Amino acid sequence: MTDALTRIRAAFADAGVTGRLHALDIDTGAQLDEGADQPVCTASVHKLCLLVALHREAAAGRLDLTERVDCPPDARTKGPTGLAVMLDSARLSLRDLAYLMIAVSDNAAADLLLGRVGLDTVNAATDRLGLTRTRAVHTFGEMLATLKEDAGPGGAGALTDPHVIARLRALDPARTNRSTPREMTRLLAAVWRDEAGTAEHCAAMRRLLALQVWPHRLASGFPFDDVHVAGKTGTLPTVRNEVGVVEYPDGGRYAVAVFTRTANPAAALPAADAVIGTAARLAVDGLRARQATG
Amino acid sequence: MDLVRHLECFVAVAEESHFGRAAARLGMAQPPLSQRIQRLERELGVRLFERTSRQVTITAAGRLLLAEARELLARSESFLAAARRVRDGEKGLLRAALPPDLPGETVAALLDGFRRRHADLELELHELSTTEQLTRLAAHELDIGVVHHPCDVTGLELGPVLRRELGVLLPADAPQARLDAVPLRSLSGYDLILFPRESAPALYDDLLTACARGGYTPASVRHGQGTSFVRGLVLSARAVALAPRDTARRDPPDAPRSARPDAAESGRPGPGRHPGSADVVWRPVAGDPPAWRHSAAWPEGRGDAAVQAFADAAAHALRTTAGAVPDVPARPLHLRPASEFWL
CATH class of the missing domain: 3.40.190.290 (D-Maltodextrin-Binding Protein; domain 2)
Structure with a gap:
């Protein structure tokens, strides 16, 4: 296990990132901890908390996931995917909005759902699961607004300026949506163990997390056709995260949460994306080796 | 009134938009935090926040004062750093x-x-x-x-x-x-x-x-x-x-x-x-x-x-x-x- 941690730290250093990781064997409770209790900025990983809250509201009968909502093209929260970039008005069910939110991290879909569910309900849902250090303090649109305000007149181009990076509120866990790696694996384990809602709702959530399209982070560490990977990423300048569950055909199920910060503010850093997968595999291998040797 | 301490409260509430979270961040209970904000508002004669049952939002006047408050806090940090240097014999x-x-x-x-x-x-x-x-x-x-x-x-x-x-x-x-x-x-x-x-x-x-x-x-x-x-x-x-x-x-x-x-x-x-x-x-x-x-x-x-x-x-x-x-x-x-x- 020490060996796994040493190799995980070396992998983070090679990729030029500071990494926090927690890996949890969902069935035995065995775990691996590299800074797992450090506060981290969740960024779009918080869409997972919103998904859980949405299903909890549906289970309680306070909303109907098949209800259709209007998504007018103006006043959508910005983003590079999904409804956030689509040009015309749309009408989608709440659960299809949830699909866009998880599959492509659609910020517009997420804020439409958040408008419906409310921040307090998201926090109540994570509270109920005992996640006391997980907090949503603003919508995704509000988070992007702080980014824009802190970047100043230089816009996105200013995000490579060290002075700007040092003052971004969106990168300070005390002032933005936050959690810890350990609380995120606990949340995933609850979804996989049917404890975050009814079995039916948990299955629906697992389905969406498995439909996430991004191959470059967690999934890149498991280039095995017989291994199932489901997860949710989160990204901000210097921040690259993913939390997810890796399932082996022998029944082994592992929740892994990896949160990283790069020293380099560049947007395109493929090694920093890939190390999330590498570190996750080293962690899962560590847990599986421990199980094999009893 | 301890102005620096009160300004820390002002900035924390402004940034968190929530008394409970601001109190947690400052490591204090919520009632004394509310009292401090009220005291600051009284002393300044300026309403800094609008409070509703669900949330707290900074007023236009509060926003005008926020940047100066942050600056003052940074200056006070710098002052304390200098004092530390003197006290620790690192003068x-x-x-x-x-x-x-x-x-x-x-x-x-x-x-x-x-x-x-x-x-x-x-x-x-x-x-x-x-x-x-x-x-x-x-x-x-x-x-x-x-x-x-x-x-x-x-x-x-x-x-x-x-x-x-x-x-x-x-x-x-x-x-x-x-x-x-x-x-x-x-x-x-x-x-x-x-x-x-x-x-x-x-x-x-x-x-x-x-x-x-x-x-x-x-x-x-x-x-x-x-x-x-x-x-x-x-x-x-x-x-x-x-x-x-x-x-x-x-x-x-x-x-x-x-x-x-x-x-x-x-x-x-x-x-x-x-x-x-x-x-x-x-x-x-x-x-x-x-x-x-x-x-x-x-x-x-x-x-x-x-x-x-x-x-x-x-x-x-x-x-x-x-x-x-x-x-x-x-x-x-x-x-x-x-x-x-x-x-």
């Missing part, structure tokens, strides 16, 4: 560090500039890599450093970022030495000499990316830092190095001359021409050259007068003796869909 001692790649003239100019303003202060100066500086700054074993960007700036305050453009050191008889400016893509047959990665990993990666962007992906990277060692590799190992212009001037004047002076080189007093050793030449990189970006850096809230004076002296010395210029605006940034954020 008269500033622990500072410089990277190993600054020209001697820059180090001398920095020291002169600093002494002119703080003749009474003892300066404990170390030569440390960016990585070592960041570790010591975080441990408060260093008051200020001069680091290479990009690096992890979490918890740091920075002086102005200054840029030193890099050229290429290559053998005088290389065909590229005949060019006024060398395109990176023309170097593809050469290995690249770089400093060891651990001394500034993000910069190391960034330089390799800049080379790749310019069409130069070296088949292998050789590690070296000392001027003589690098020169030896350039002369005999079919390798080139990236270096600022001043490196060319740094060679000892009595360095052995090339046994076979390049005809194209001799007689041309071109830029970066080695005064003493015509066997290795420095040439600018054509187009968008890679660069070193430096700034002073110190732990957040500890920027007292001595730290500020060192930061100013460093910036001034880099500008006047190392040809450093204010950092230019970044190249266009094309965010890709996986970026997830958008401005």
Whole structure:
């Protein structure tokens, strides 16, 4: 296990990132901890908390996931995917909005759902699961607004300026949506163990997390056709995260949460994306080796 | 009224938009926090927040005062840092560090500039890599450093970022030495000499990316830092190095001359021409050259007068003796869909 941690730290250093990781064997409770209790900025990983809250509201009968909502093209929260970039008005069910939110991290879909569910309900849902250090303090649109305000007149181009990076509120866990790696694996384990809602709702959530399209982070560490990977990423300048569950055909199920910060503010850093997968595999291998040797 | 403490409460509530979260962040209970905000509002005669049953939002008047409140808090931090220095018997001692790649003239100019303003202060100066500086700054074993960007700036305050453009050191008889400016893509047959990665990993990666962007992906990277060692590799190992212009001037004047002076080189007093050793030449990189970006850096809230004076002296010395210029605006940034954020 020490060996796994040493190799995980070396992998983070090679990729030029500071990494926090927690890996949890969902069935035995065995775990691996590299800074797992450090506060981290969740960024779009918080869409997972919103998904859980949405299903909890549906289970309680306070909303109907098949209800259709209007998504007018103006006043959508910005983003590079999904409804956030689509040009015309749309009408989608709440659960299809949830699909866009998880599959492509659609910020517009997420804020439409958040408008419906409310921040307090998201926090109540994570509270109920005992996640006391997980907090949503603003919508995704509000988070992007702080980014824009802190970047100043230089816009996105200013995000490579060290002075700007040092003052971004969106990168300070005390002032933005936050959690810890350990609380995120606990949340995933609850979804996989049917404890975050009814079995039916948990299955629906697992389905969406498995439909996430991004191959470059967690999934890149498991280039095995017989291994199932489901997860949710989160990204901000210097921040690259993913939390997810890796399932082996022998029944082994592992929740892994990896949160990283790069020293380099560049947007395109493929090694920093890939190390999330590498570190996750080293962690899962560590847990599986421990199980094999009893 | 303890103004500083009340302003901390004001800023925390403004940033959290929530009394409970602000109280948690300040490590206090919610009722006394509410009382402090009310007291501050009474004293100032200004309503800072609108409160509803569900949330608290800052008023237009509150927003006007927020920036000044933050500034005042930063000044008070700086004041406390100075007091700490005095109390801890460190009066008269500033622990500072410089990277190993600054020209001697820059180090001398920095020291002169600093002494002119703080003749009474003892300066404990170390030569440390960016990585070592960041570790010591975080441990408060260093008051200020001069680091290479990009690096992890979490918890740091920075002086102005200054840029030193890099050229290429290559053998005088290389065909590229005949060019006024060398395109990176023309170097593809050469290995690249770089400093060891651990001394500034993000910069190391960034330089390799800049080379790749310019069409130069070296088949292998050789590690070296000392001027003589690098020169030896350039002369005999079919390798080139990236270096600022001043490196060319740094060679000892009595360095052995090339046994076979390049005809194209001799007689041309071109830029970066080695005064003493015509066997290795420095040439600018054509187009968008890679660069070193430096700034002073110190732990957040500890920027007292001595730290500020060192930061100013460093910036001034880099500008006047190392040809450093204010950092230019970044190249266009094309965010890709996986970026997830958008401005």
